Amino acid sequence: MTEAGVTGLSLAEVARRLGVQPPSLYKYFPSLMSVYDALFLRGQREHLQAVRDAMTPAEPGLDAIRAGLDAGGRWCLEHRALAQLLFWRPVASFEPTPEALAPSNEMIALIRDQLVRAVATGQLGPAADSDEAVALISILTAGTLGQAMANEPQLGWGESRFSALFPTLIGLLPAAYPPVGNIPGEEPTGSSS
Numbered sequence: 001m002t003e004a005g006v007t008g009l010s011l012a013e014v015a016r017r018l019g020v021q022p023p024s025l026y027k028y029f030p031s032l033m034s035v036y037d038a039l040f041l042r043g044q045r046e047h048l049q050a051v052r053d054a055m056t057p058a059e060p061g062l063d064a065i066r067a068g069l070d071a072g073g074r075w076c077l078e079h080r081a082l083a084q085l086l087f088w089r090p091v092a093s094f095e096p097t098p099e100a101l102a103p104s105n106e107m108i109a110l111i112r113d114q115l116v117r118a119v120a121t122g123q124l125g126p127a128a129d130s131d132e133a134v135a136l137i138s139i140l141t142a143g144t145l146g147q148a149m150a151n152e153p154q155l156g157w158g159e160s161r162f163s164a165l166f167p168t169l170i171g172l173l174p175a176a177y178p179p180v181g182n183i184p185g186e187e188p189t190g191s192s193s
Helices: 011-018 032-055 062-078 080-087 098-120 131-151 163-170
Strands: none
Touching: 011 032, 032 062, 032 080, 032 098, 062 080, 062 098, 062 131, 062 163, 080 131, 098 131, 131 163
């Protein structure tokens, strides 16, 4: 997939590179879609682990979100073909199985947990504890990666003009979900009435 694009994957080429006859692969993978599914699952697990590993030592909330998404962006640019399969779905007829989607659901829960922590610590307002905030983070991440891959494919994370803007984009979360006390007309946190 790295050489020919995600849609360039074929069982015949996999068999040729393994030095086996194509029918031999069918006992492991009944179809090309099952190969994509296995790759999707592997990629989702690796991406989730990279994000989780980066979040663990970070301060809960926005710092953990920044650290995790930064690691996720790095992983995607280091594994471009898998990232395309995971996040852009270039194979029109491919639909991942529920098992292959499970790590993606874990990722959503991981991000949502850190949003809850950001709200609890006053880093973000209550509206950040929402599916909308998770979707906004997903859009910011996918947009940054898409622009970096399309326009400066030779550059790594943080090196392109697009991925270098990612910290600024994530820094916009408090503007989208202002902490209590930072909303115009609202009393600042810690003041007495």
